[in-house]
Amino acid sequence: MEVKVVKNILEANEVIASQSRTLFAEKGIYVLNLMGSPGAGKTTLLEQAIEHLKDKNRIAVIEGDIATSRDAERIAHHAIPAVQINTGGACHLDGNMVRGVLKEFDLNQIDLLIVENVGNLVCPAEFNIGENDKVMIISVTEGDDKPQKYPLMFQVSTVLLLNKIDLLPYLDFDMERFQGDALKVNPRLKIMAISCKTGEGLDTWFEWIKDKVSTKDR
Amino acid sequence: MEVKVVKNILEANEVIASQSRTLFAEKGIYVLNLMGSPGAGKTTLLEQAIEHLKDKNRIAVIEGDIATSRDAERIAHHAIPAVQINTGGACHLDGNMVRGVLKEFDLNQIDLLIVENVGNLVCPAEFNIGENDKVMIISVTEGDDKPQKYPLMFQVSTVLLLNKIDLLPYLDFDMERFQGDALKVNPRLKIMAISCKTGEGLDTWFEWIKDKVSTKDR
Numbered sequence: 001m002e003v004k005v006v007k008n009i010l011e012a013n014e015v016i017a018s019q020s021r022t023l024f025a026e027k028g029i030y031v032l033n034l035m036g037s038p039g040a041g042k043t044t045l046l047e048q049a050i051e052h053l054k055d056k057n058r059i060a061v062i063e064g065d066i067a068t069s070r071d072a073e074r075i076a077h078h079a080i081p082a083v084q085i086n087t088g089g090a091c092h093l094d095g096n097m098v099r100g101v102l103k104e105f106d107l108n109q110i111d112l113l114i115v116e117n118v119g120n121l122v123c124p125a126e127f128n129i130g131e132n133d134k135v136m137i138i139s140v141t142e143g144d145d146k147p148q149k150y151p152l153m154f155q156v157s158t159v160l161l162l163n164k165i166d167l168l169p170y171l172d173f174d175m176e177r178f179q180g181d182a183l184k185v186n187p188r189l190k191i192m193a194i195s196c197k198t199g200e201g202l203d204t205w206f207e208w209i210k211d212k213v214s215t216k217d218r
Numbered sequence: 219m220e221v222k223v224v225k226n227i228l229e230a231n232e233v234i235a236s237q238s239r240t241l242f243a244e245k246g247i248y249v250l251n252l253m254g255s256p257g258a259g260k261t262t263l264l265e266q267a268i269e270h271l272k273d274k275n276r277i278a279v280i281e282g283d284i285a286t287s288r289d290a291e292r293i294a295h296h297a298i299p300a301v302q303i304n305t306g307g308a309c310h311l312d313g314n315m316v317r318g319v320l321k322e323f324d325l326n327q328i329d330l331l332i333v334e335n336v337g338n339l340v341c342p343a344e345f346n347i348g349e350n351d352k353v354m355i356i357s358v359t360e361g362d363d364k365p366q367k368y369p370l371m372f373q374v375s376t377v378l379l380l381n382k383i384d385l386l387p388y389l390d391f392d393m394e395r396f397q398g399d400a401l402k403v404n405p406r407l408k409i410m411a412i413s414c415k416t417g418e419g420l421d422t423w424f425e426w427i428k429d430k431v432s433t434k435d436r
Contacts, residue, residue: 037255038339038368039360066340068366089370091309091340119368120340121256122284122309141359141382142257148286150256150337152307164359170385 013127017095020102020130027107030213031115033131035153038119040137041163043071044196046116050078052206053112057213060105062115064093071116081105092123095130112213121146125153133157133212139164144174147181154185159192161205166195231345235313238320238348245325248431249333251349253371256337258355259381261289262414264334268296270424271330275431278323280333282311289334299323310341313348330431339364343371351430357382362392365399372403377410379423384413 024031036042043063050059061082063072072084083104085097098115105113115131117124125134136157138146141164147154154160160182168175175193182189190208194201242249254260261281268277279300281290290302301322303315316333323331333349335342343352354375356364359382365372372378378400386393393411400407408426412419 037257037337037360038364039255039357065367067369070363070367089344091338118340119255120309120338122336122338123341126307139257139359141357141385142255145288146256149283149288151285167359167385167388170388 010126013095015095016099017128017130020095020099021132023102023107024113024130024132027110029107029110029113031113031129031131031133032209032212033115033117033124033129033134034137035117035121035124035134035157036119036137037121037139037142040119040139040142041196042116042119042137043074045137045161045163045194046114047074047078048196048199048202049114049206049209050075050080052202053209053213054078054080057210058109058111060110060113062093062098062101062113064097064116064118066091066118081110087118091118091120092127093117093129094127098129112209121150121153125156133159135159135161137161137163140168140171140173144178144181147178147185151185154182154189157186157189159190159205159208162191162193163196165193165200166198228344231313233313234317235346235348238313238317239350241320241325242331242348242350245328247325247328247331249331249347249349250427250430251333251335251342251347251352252355253335253339253342253352253375254337254355255339255357255360258337258357258360259414260334260337260355261292263355263379263381263412264332265292265296266414266417266420267332267424267427268293268298270420271427271431272296272298275428276327276329278328278331280311280316280319280331282315282334282336284309284336299328305336309336309338310345311335311347312345316347330427339368339371343374351376353377353379355379355381358386358389358391362396363399365396365403369403372400372407375404375407377408377423377426380409380411381414383411383418384416 061075063084069084072082075082083101134157279293281302287302290300293300352375
């Protein structure tokens with residue numbers, strides 16, 4: 001019985017998400033759904049991407065959080081349109097929540113919409129929001145055993161950003177095991193090792209976004 | 219409509235959780251629900267608690283994970299009864315899942331049952347499982363802004379274990395801000411700073427459990 005409820009919610013979500021997807025395609029907006037645990041570094045990554053990309057791309061951001069508008073305020077300092085969704089108790093964004101705030105933007109003035117999901121390595125992976133790609137960020141401090149334990153997030157993501165590699169000298173993190181397990185779960189996953197603190201690896205990630213925004217073949 | 223579904227699920231859960239709570243009280247078992255993000259250090263903490271406490275306490279463990287039985291295998295190496303719940307897609311344990319595996323244990327031979335929840339800083343906080351106390355573990359690498367952004371977990375917990383303090387020299391983590399914000403959300407929260415790597419602070423935590431297990435006033 002409970003499973004049925006969940007299935008219906010997911011089906012209803014899919015209808016709304018594909019309406020949004022059609023709208024984004026009409027407006028020529030590339031949409032990225034950024035997911036990861038609390039503290040993985042989502043907002044910091046986003047701030048750095050904005051600084052690097054905003055001169056040549058018209059960027060907008062939707063921030064998802066249980067509570068507070070702190071992240072949207074951080075983003076708004078970069079002088080780009082940002083809207084905060086507070087989910088109340090919900091541990092993920094869904095298609096309806098994202099759809100509901102689109103009226104806050106002028107969609108004709110956006111090339112790249114980045115949606116920062118609620119900090120959670122589980123549920124956000126289940127709910128499409130109309131994005132072109134899902135990108136997950138995970139920090140090396142979370143441990144090298146995560147691909148097998150939280151497989152869905154790895155399966156649905158196009159890119160995996162492995163963050164905080166500046167901390168590797170102080171951790172027991174088996175890079176080979178982590179990458180091997182991640183690719184077993186999703187052989188097409190693009191893995192990029194980065195540090196938002198030192199800037200290492202970020203250029204590869206910025207280039208990937210630029211390619212996606214400029215190409216018509218999404 | 220959706221809210222109503224969620225409310226009914228929570229009410230049904232509460233009925234089952236309080237049946238379990240009554241059963242645990244009859245058997246004299248102290249039950250602890252251990253929650254935190256993926257990679258916060260739940261299983262490592264649990265292994266160290268088991269090694270420290272198992273001579274004088276009869277311990278059993280329930281492991282919650284989306285997939286794999288890796289954590290229960292880690293626990294079983296310590297020669298105590300351990301059962302793995304694989305939730306499939308679900309991002310938290312609920313009262314029914316825990317109730318369903320109790321038949322795997324001899325409840326007359328247990329003083330302390332520790333339930334390690336699915337790695338998630340959000341949903342596990344919503345579902346009682348019949349525990350006496352909820353304990354959350356968060357690592358300093360997750361950032362000092364978490365109490366305001368994920369308030370429910372902090373509100374429902376009796377103890378907050380702040381883990382990986384050995385990494386503090388390499389991070390920008392404002393301890394005063396974190397503790398202040400956590401206590402604003404829950405003034406009765408007991409905060410213990412620990413490192414499972416160096417052992418710092420663990421004695422305070424072990425003593426807290428021992429007191430709970432031995433006292434009748436829970």
